[in-house]
Amino acid sequence: MSALLSLSGVTAYYGAIQALRGVDLVVNEGEIVTLIGANGAGKSTLMMTVCGNPRARDGRIVYGGQDITDLPTHAIMRRRIAQAPEGRRIFGRMTVYENLLMGAEVSGQTDVPALLEQVFALFPRLKERLTQRGGTLSGGEQQMLAIGRALMSRPRLLLLDEPSLGLAPLVVKLIFGAIRELNRTSGLTVLLVEQNAYQALRLAHRGYVLVNGAITMAGSGAELLARPEIRAAYLEGSSHSA
DSSP states (O other): OOEEEEEEEEEEEETTEEEEEEEEEEEETTOEEEEEOOTTSSHHHHHHHHTTSSOOSEEEEEETTEEOTTSOHHHHHTTTEEEEOTTOOOOTTSBHHHHHHHHHHHTTOOOHHHHHHHHHHHOHHHHHTTTSBGGGSOHHHHHHHHHHHHHTTOOSEEEEEOTTTTOOHHHHHHHHHHHHHHHHHHOOEEEEEOSOHHHHHHHOSEEEEEETTEEEEEEEHHHHHHOHHHIIIIITTSOOOO
């Protein structure tokens, strides 16, 4: 397996506060890799640092064999990296269709009908809501739209930040099923930041545990699920619905 994304010794700061402490992480082509950890561990910061905001202060970020550490965010995202950010951040006044078009336009994709059909195959609900304003959708539908918009750019790497946050278990199951299907059928590489450790580790090929900005553990999804310290810290008392 060849590494599509690698972080080596990456540190990042918000003002005077150090958010990442010498992070080493690899995402191989065709993998789903998850990053789990408590609130405030630095998971979203790591995702944003890959995108260049905040900038890595130390270390290197290599994507597709190229050092992207010092590139501006727009130049990084043009390299077929797409993000469905925490909080979804869809355009509430735009229709579902217009939101999806934005995803294609950002990366200069022209085969819009084919891309739309791929998104609708994953999320039929979006086809039903095509003319509806994004802001009137349910939370689950907005999350589908955020992922769909990211997919419209035909990414090589999809960054997913807390896709299950605040969603009903049935919707979570649907979204995680769509991610698995995408990876299985098209080989899409996914880096997933997720608080729902059980669902994330079941989905992922490999996982990393982030504590106070540092990686403390790594292994296959199954290995991490089986570790008692992971179960005690992240799984006890949580919903283990399949």
